[in-house]
Amino acid sequence: MTDHKKNADLLSLPYSVYDAQWLRQWESSAANAAGVSLYQLMLRAGSAAYRFASWHYPFSRHWLVLAGKGNNGGDAYVVARLAAAAGKRVQVIACGDDDSVDRGQPAYQARQEWRASGGDILPADAPWPADIEVIIDGLLGTGLQNAAREPYAGLIQQANRHLAPVISLDIPSGLHAQTGAAAGEVINASVTVTFIALKPGLLTGKARRVVGQLHYDDLGLEEWLHSQPPALERLTAPQLTRWLKPRDPCSHKGDNGRLLIVGGDTGLSGAIRMTGEAALRTGAGLVRVLTREENMAALLTARPELMVESLTEDSLGNGLEWADIIVIGPGLGQSDWGKNALHQVNLSDKPMLWDADALNMLAITPGKRHNRIITPHPGEAARLLGRSVAEVESDRLHSARELAERYGGVVVLKGAGTLIADHRAALAVADVGNAGMASGGMGDLLSGIIGGLLAQRLSLYDAACAGCVVHGAAADALAAEKGTRGMLATDLLPALFPFVNPEHIA
Template identity: 65%
Template sequence: MRTAEKQAADYLGLTLYELMQRAGAAAFNVAHELYPQTQHWLVACGHGNNGGDGYVVARLAQAAGIRVTLLALESDKPLPEEAAYARDAWLGAAGVIHAPEHVWPDDIDLVIDGVLGTGINSAPRDAAARLIEKCNQHSAPVIALDIPSGLLAETGATPGVVINASHTITFIALKPGLLTGKARDVVGRLHFNALGLETWLQGQTAPISRVDSAQLTGWLPPRKPTSHKGTNGRLVIIGGDHGTAGAIRMTGEAALRAGAGLVKVLTRSENIAPLITARPELMVQDLTSNSLDEYLEWADVVVIGPGLGQQEWGKKALQKVENCRKPMLWDADALNLLAINPDKRQNRVITPHPGEAARLLNCSVSQIESDRLLSADRLVKRYGGIVVLKGAGTVVASQSGECSLIDVGNAGMGSGGMGDVLSGIIGALLAHKLTPYDAACAGCVVHGAAADVLAQRFGTRGMLASDLFSTMYPFVNPDLNSKEND
C-alpha cells in the first residue's frame, strides 16, 4: 500500500499531502453524515500519517462549527512531511494540540481514531496503548481512520490493545486485516473511499480478492431449460458413523439445496431409514467396500468426512477415496485422519476450521489465528489443491497463488453442523463443473450470505445449520435477484 499510494499520487500528479487532504475530507464527510447531531469531537492523533489524517479531520470539523479537542502523541522523531503539513494547517486555523493525558471534556460525543495506522506489526507501545484504552472506555462512538489502531493491517491480529470502532473508513484499497482475524470484533461498519484513484486502481491487479454475494451471478448462471438431474451433477457423500447421522444428513441436503442433480449417501446401515425419512430425495446406502467402489465410479464428485469418525470404518473408506482422481472435498474427520497421514494432491478441496488447521500444520490454534492468510498458504503448500480456512473472514487459497477473503457470515454460524452444510454446498458446485477454486469461493459466499439473512431477521443466537436451507434459494439462484431488480 505504501508503494501503491506513491504510484497513484504520481499518476494523478498529486502530492502525498494532497492525497492526505482527500482522505481527511472523506473521513470528515462520513463522520458528519453518520453523526450529524454531534457537537464536540475528540480527535486522537498518532505520530505518523494516520495522525496526519486526524489533523485534517479536526481542521474540517472546526471549520464546520464543531468543537474539537485534539490529543496528539509525542515523539523524538519528526512527523512525516505530509503529516507535518497537516499539523501546521491545524495550528494555522487556531487549533490547539493537547497532550494525551489531557482531561477529556464532559461533553465529547464523537471520537476520531487517528492514533496508529497500517504500518504497525506489533502491540501498541505504552503511550499509544493508554490513549487507545481511554478511547474505548468512553461512551462516545469511535470512527477509525484507515484501520482501528492496534489492528494489524496484513493479518487482522491484535497483539495488544485495539480500538473498538463503531465505524472504520479505509482509503485507496482494502487491507486484508480489515476482513479477517479479529477484524469483525473491532472494525464496526466498514466504509471505503478510493480518494479519486479509481482510474488508476482499474489498471492494478490485487493479490487478494474480497468476495461477497455480488460475485455469485458470474459463478452461477441460470440453468439451461434442457438441463436434467444427470447434467446437474452426481455427488457421493461418505460419512455418518455411529451417532453422527445428523452430520451426513445435513451435508446431503445442503448438496441438494445447492442444486446437485443426484446425491448418494454412503453411511452406516442404521442411518438409512432415518435419512430417507428426513429427506426422501437423498439416495442412501450402507457403506461397504463394494458400494464404495461402485459409487466412486458413478460419481462426478466425492465428499468425505462429515461424521466419518476416526475408527477403522472411517479409515478404510478414506484409504479407498485417496486413490480417486475425481474432484473431492475432505472435511471434519477426513482432515483429522489426513493430519496423521499427510499427502498432497491437486484434485482436493479441504475445509478446516482453525482447530483442524492447527492439527494439519502441527501448531497451535493461536498460531493459525495470528496470521490466517499465512496459515492458508502453508496448508496449500503442504496439502495442495484448494484450502478453505473457515472462521471470521474465511480465507480461500490455491497453490497457484489465488487468494480470496469471504466477506459474508456472522457469529450465529458458531454452532454445530455449519461445516457439514458448507461441505454439501461446495460439493454440489463442484458437481456443476465449477473449478475447485470457484466452487470453494461461491460455496462459502452462499453459505455465509444465507446465514446473514437469518441473522438480520432473527438475530445470531439460536441459529441452526439446517436453518440455512430456507434462505439459500436467492443465492444459489442469483439470476432471480437481478430479475427482481430489473
Template identity: 60%
Template sequence: MSRYPKRVVPSLPHSVYPADWMKEGEVRAAETLGLTLYHLMERAGRAAFNRCRQYYPLVRRWLVLCGHGNNGGDGYVVARLARAAGIHVTLMAVDAGARPLPPEASQAREAWLRAGGEIAVAGPALPQEAGLIIDGLLGIGLKSAPRAPYDTLIEAINRHPAPVMALDIPSGLDADTGYAAGSVVRATHTQTFIGLKPGHLTGQARDWVGCLHCDALGLETWLAGEPVPMSRWDRSDVSRWLSARRPCSHKGENGRLLLIGGDHGMAGAIRMAAEASLRSGAGLVRVLTHNEHIGPLLTARPELMAQELTATTLRASLEWADVIVIGPGLGQDVWGQKALELTRQSNKMALWDADALNLLAQKPDVRQNRILTPHPGEAARLLKSSVAQVERDRPAAVRELQRRYGGVVVLKGAGTLIAGEDGISVADVGNPGMGSGGMGDVLSGIIGGLLAQKLPAYGAACAGVVVHGAAADRVAEKNGERGMIATDLLPEISLLVNP
C-alpha cells in the same frame, strides 16, 4: 451503545491490498498522476470528515486523537475541516511537538495550527463532553502490540461513551492479518483509504472495525490497472459463478455426488451435508453411511439415495460419482480410516472435511483435484502448529496449507479465506449466529453440490462459502443471530443459488 455495533456492509470494492503494497502503491500513484502525498492526505482527511458528518451531523463536539505517523496527519486534516465547519474540536496528540512527524503529517499539523487550532498532550483523561472520537493514533504499519502511551489511550477510548471513527484501521489492529496483539480501538465506523486491507476483513477484524467504509481518493482508474493481491466477495457476487440453467438440462447434467460419513452417533452431519448439496443444485446425491442411519436419513429426505458403507458399495459408488465429499461425521476409527484409504485411490474431484482432515494430518499427501475445508483447529493439526499461530496470521496459514496440500483450501472463520492456484479471496459474509454445530457440514454439502454442477474447484469454493454465509445472514435478518442452527440455512440456499 452496544459494545459491538451492528455490522453493516456498505458497498465496498472487491480488491484487497496488503499494507506494504498500499504504502508503495500510493507513492507510485501520486507520481503517475502528478499528485503530492500531502494532496492524498488532504483527500483522506476530507473523506473521513465527510463520513463523520454523514453519520453524526448533529454532534458539535469532536475529540481528535493524533499519533506520530501519517495516520495522525489524517487526523489533523479532519480537525481543521471540522473547525472550519463550526464544530468544537479538541485535538490531543501523543507527545505533542516532542518527536518529528513524517513530512506530510508535519504539513497537516502546521496547517491546523495556522488555522487557529491548539494541540493538547494526549493522556488517559479524555474530555467526557466529546460526542464523537476520531482515532488517528496508529495506522496500517503497526506489527506489534501498542506500547505506552498508546495502549492506555486506546483503553481510555474504549471506556468513553462516544462513538468512534477510526482512520484507515482501528489503532492496534494488524492491517495484514486482523490480529490484535494488544489493546485495540473498538471503532463504530472505520474509514479506510485507497483500498481495503486484509485486516479489515479477517482474523479478529469484526470485533473492532465496526461499519467499514472505503474511499479510493480519486485513484479508481489507477487501481483498475494494478494487480489484485486478494479478492473480496459478498452475496452480490453469486451470479459471477452461477448462471441460469439450460431449459432442457436434466439431473444427469447436474452431477452425481457421493457423500461418505456419518459414523455411529454422527448421522446428522452426513444428512445436513447431503441435503445442502441437493439445495445447492446437485442432480443426484448418494450417501454411504452406517446401515442404522439409512432409514432415518431417507425418512427425512427421500430425494437422497443411501446405502451401507462397505468396501464393495464404496468402490462401486466411487466409479459412479462425478464428485466426492468425505468427512462429515466420518470419525477416526477403523471404519473411517478404511473409507478414506479407498477414497484416496480415486482420481475424482473431492472435498475433504472434518475427520478426513484429521486423518490427512496423520498421513499427508498433495493433490490438485481436492478442496480442503478446515476450521482453525483442523488447520493447526494440518500445519503441525497451534490454533493461536493459525489465527495470528490467517492469510499466511491458508497459503501454507495450499502449498503443502495442493488444490484449494478454505480456512473457515470470521472472514473465511479461500486459497488456490488462481489466487486468494476473502468472503465478506456470515455472522456470529454461525457459531453452532453442523455449519461446516452444510458448507461441505454446498461446495460439493456446486462441484457436481461442474464449477471449477476455486470458483465452487468461493461461491459455496459466499452462499453459505449469505444464507446465514438472511436467517439472521429474519430471526436474529442467537439460536440459529445449521438446518435454518437449508431453505435459503436454494434461493441464493438462483441469482
C-alpha cells in the same frame, strides 16, 4: 460531485484487495501518477473521513480527535480542522510534541495547519471532557507491526471504554493491516474509513470484531490502482451470478451431477444428513450417501430424496465408480470404519472434498493432491500445519497459502473472514457471514453446498468461492430477519434458494 453523491459512492466497497505493505511502498508513486503531493493526498483523506463522520453523526457537536505521530495522525489533524471550521467543538489529544513529528513529513504540515487555525493540542495524559459525542481515531495506521505501546495503548483502552462512537481513519489503531490480527490493544471502531484501497486485515480475523461499518475512498487514485494486480479478491453475494447461471430448461438430473457423500459413523448421522440435504438444496442432480446401516432409516425418513446405503467395501467401490464428485468427512469418525473408507476414497482421481475427521486423519498421514478441496476450521488447520491455533490465526492469509502449498488443490480456511486459496496462488476472502454461524453443523452444511456446486461442473476453486458466499449470504439473510443467537445450521437450508438462484436476488 455533490456531497450526497460522494457519500453514496463511498458506500460501495471494491472487490480488489491489495497488500498493505505494497501500498505503503507505492503510495508516493501513486500520488505522483495522479499529479498530487503526499500532503494533498492527506487533505483528501481527511476530507473523506470528515464527510463520513458528519454523514453518520450529523447532530454531533463535540468531537475528540486522537492523533498519532505518523500520517494517520496527520489525517486526524485535517479532520479536526474541517470539523472546527464547520462549527463543531473539537479537542485534539496527541501522542508526542512537535519535536517528535518528522518535519519533512506531511503529518507535520497538517499539525501546524491545525495550530494555525487556532486549534490546541493536548498531551496524551490530558483528561477527557465529559460530553464527547464522536471520537476520531488517528493514532496508529497501516504501518503497525507489533503491539501498541504507551501512550497509545492507554488511549485505545480509554476510547473503547467511552460510550461515544469511534471513527477510525484507514484502520482501527492496533489492528495489523495485512493479517487482521492484533498483538495488543485495538480500537473497537463503530465506523472505519479506509483510503486508496482495501487491505486484507480489514476483512478477516479480528477485523470482523473491530472494524465496524467499513467505508472506502480511493482518494482519486482509482485509475492507477486498477493498473496494479490485487493481492486477493473480496467475494460477496452480487458476484454469484458469475458462477451460477439460470438452468437450461431442457436439463435433467443427470446434467446436474452425481455426488457421493461418505460419513456418519455411530451417533453422527446428523452431520451426513445435513451435508446431503445441503447438496440437494444447492442443486446437485443425484446425491448418494454411504453411512452406518443403523442410520439409513432415519436419513430416508428425514430426506427421502437422498439415496442411502450402508457403507461397505463393495458399496463404496460401486459408489466411487458411479459418482462424478466425492465428499468425505462429515461424521466420519476416526475408527477403522472411517479410516478404511478414506483410504479407498484416496485412491480415486475424481474431484473431491475432505472435511472434519478426514482432515484429522490427513494431518496424521499428510498427502498432496490437486483434485481435492479441504475445508479446515482453525483447529484443523493447526493440526494440518503442526502449529497452534493462535499461530494460524495470527496470519490467516499466510496459513491458507501454506496449506494450499503443502496439501495441493484448494483450501477453504473457515472462520471470521473465510479465505479460499489454491495451489496456483489464487486467493479470495468471503466477505459474508455472521456470529450466528458459530454453532454445530455449519461446516457440514458448507461441505454439502460446495459438493453440490462441484457436481454442477464448477471448478474446484470456483465451487469453493461460490459455496462460501452462498453459505454466508444465506446466514446473513437469516440474521437480518431473526437475529444471530439461536441460529441452527438447518435453518439455513430454506434460506439457500435465492443465493443458488441469484437471478432472483432482489
